[in-house]
Amino acid sequence: MTTKIGKAAFWLAAFATALACTGTARAQVEIEYWQYTFAQRVQAIDTLIKQFEAANPGIKVKHTHVPYDDFRVKIAAAIPAGQGPDVVQLFYGWLQDYLKAKLLQPLPASDFNVVEIEREYFPIVQQMKVDGKYYALPTAVRSLALFWNKTLFKEAGLDPNKPPATLAELVDYAKKLTKRSPNGDLIQEGLTIDMGGQDHHWLREVLVREFGGAPYSANNRQVTYNSNAGVAATQWYIDLVDKEKVGQIGFLTDGVTAFRSGKAAMTIDGSFRLGALDGQKGLDYGVAELPSNNGIKANFASYWVNGITTKATGQKLDASVKFLKFITTPEAMELWMNTVGELPARKSVAEKDANKNHAKYGPFIRGLSYSYATDFVNESAQRKVFIDMVDKVALKNVPTKDAVAQAAAEEQKLLDAFYGK
Amino acid sequence: MRSRRRRPKSRSCLTRSTASSRDLSIGQKRAVWAWAFLALPIVFFVGIRFYPAADALLASFTNWNIVGKREWIGVANYTRLAHDAVFWKVIGNTFLYLALGVPISLVLSFVVAYYLDRVRFGHGLLRALYFVPHLATAVAMAWVWRWFYQAPPVGAFNVWLTSFGFSQMPFLRSTTQALPAVLAPAIWAGIGFQIVIFLAGLKAIPRTYYEAAAIDGAGAWRVLLEVTLPSLRPTIVFLVVTSSIAYLRIFDYVYAMTNGQGGPLDATKPLVLMIFDTAFKHFEMGYAATQTVVLFAILLVISLLQLKALRSR
Secondary structure, eight states: OHHHHHHHHHHHHHHHHHHHHHHHHHOSEEEEEEEEOOHHHHHHHHHHHHHHHHHOTTEEEEEEEEOHHHHHHHHHHHGGGTOSOSEEEEEGGGHHHHHHTTOEEOOOTTTSOHHHHHHHBOGGGGGGEETTEEOEEEEEEEEEEEEEEHHHHHHTTOOTTOOOOBHHHHHHHHHHHOEEOTTOOEEEEEEOOOIIIIIHHIIIIIIHHHTTOOSBOTTSOSBOOSSHHHHHHHHHHHHHHHTSOOOOTTTTSSHHHHHHTTOEEEEEEEGGGHHHHHTSTTOOEEEEOOOBBTTBOOEEEEEEEEEEETTOOHHHHHHHHHHHHHHTSHHHHHHHHHHHOOEESBHHHHTSHHHHTOTTHHHHHHHHTTEEOOOOSSHHHHHHHHHHHHHHHHHHOOOHHHHHHHHHHHHHHHHHHHTTO | OHHHHHHHHHHHHHHHHHHHHHTSOHHHHHHHHHHHHHHHHHHHHIIIIIHHHHHHHHHTTEEOOSSSOOEEOTTHHHHHHHTOHHHHHHHHHHHHHHHHHHHHHHHHHHHHHHHHTTOOTTHHHHHHHHHHHHHSOHHHHHHHHHHHTSOTTTOHHHHHHHHTTOOOOOGGGSTTTHHHHHHHHHHHHHHHHHHHHHHHHHHHSOHHHHHHHHHTTOOHHHHIIIIIHHHTHHHHHHHHHHHHHHHHTOOHHHHHHTTTSOOSTTTTOOHHHHHHIIIIISOOHHHHHHHHHHHHHHHHHHHHHHHHHHHHO
């Protein structure tokens, strides 16, 4: 019995070795690409790898995807041990940590020309430049827009093809779209109010600017929204609940659910939501650029980038450079947009007429040209500062001015701790 | 060919082992076998439990963001924790979960088990119905309750309240009501298990005790206080210790019912959620390890105290 199993194991091992040998014989270089598990992203990269391998017969790319919660841990464990990815995807806000840990190497200037990058890509990508060198490049970027439910617009007697363009119009429309029962209970929101969703980006980077302020100093080390503009923007946001009564925090658990189920007429959300909303039966919605105020427009953008790790040297480095170049070509960006729903990171691709005027991608792409990417040091903690700021006013009757001041002080502490002050 | 070459080797092994085993007494042989069987779980526990636990203890003295190197900073994490206002709020919440959860769930489950024990008709069905919530996924249950807590006309609880003429409650949107609101489904799901354990305990009490009490003319209350409850002591010790640990480690209900925030304004955040945030959202592994060590110490002290208090008398 044991000898039988032993024999079987022997043949299995021999077969596996033979298989591995033929594999390496066919491809001279194998590099690894890592990203987090997300069905459409995995599908897009698989397609790109197939195309890349066909064009570069000497290179094989192994694609590994790791659940989001384990992503950082696995990368951190693998690279110093000489394992893991040669080319890796990371959130733009993680760059500083990755550089401190020496996980990334600068992109060779001969292959990735700094002047060309800055001419070709949206300006937000310049955050990937440290001491004059680029460390990573995105395939795609994402921004915010206003989603509106055309059916509910019609019901309220509004033109279903004319979304609000200014904050004043937004409030006006939202009031008309809010429905309450005879007891005053909310049954339909005019606009979703959800700090835990995208609203904290909207308040931080968009509303504060549209009220004439700036959320951070030019070098991003100083919180500057504790200003008249910051307080006015926050008050305007809180008034949506308290004064205008067009929404309710926690209505139908969250903003996405309320909008998807047709119980909220408008919501602020990201381009990544298009896929889910398109799959929602009976939901007829439109997408518009974020409403402006006093002629000021702003938007929030974020992105995932691809960098080359310190593990890649010699032939693998050359192959990694080729692969990174390949996944940042205009064609790759088009493919990514059509598969994942994220926007091309190159201006020339994004701003093609077909894309810029696209009914759903268009508003996001137009928003990119006036967008800002927050230089987060700890996104979840910084989001919580905003959630707590609004909750303090809503639940504890803290004056808005004080709540904003406390939030600014808390966030400043986070920045100071990160930059080692 | 391979097996032929191996055979002589294994034969020599066999002879050597029989020679050495001849020198052992029966007791020693038994011990060797016992250790041989125990070796696997011991290796498993050392590798999977003790080594990471020891490593976490070491990590609690370091500054470590997962991707970087660990930097030794002594007790700085512990002093930071002592001055962290959120930590004290969270400790308060955690003990509130314990102080409310354990007595409420034990009294409820005992009352149900006590009467269920007397019911013959539909006994099995009722017991199964009480047990079902324990089998359901916590996150799914939490979401259902989350909808129950919604404002009217969506939330069932508020619809009932208003239909009986009471004013509606904010529940999860209140800094005072949110914690009990999160705790309720956890208790509800937990009592099914406790009822089954209580029923087993009740069944194990010898009939003769009750017969003797009946002959002595003891009333129902005296029987309950002097026969049933003292006989259930081991069952109660077990349930107090296990449910205390469960409520001190509450996480899934809070996470699912507050969007992972433990809000509003940290009103529902338990220690385990703070550890999770610190480790996997803020990537401060050293600081998270410090919190874990504190949680471990709390669990250890409380379990030991409970065992001592409930056993000695």
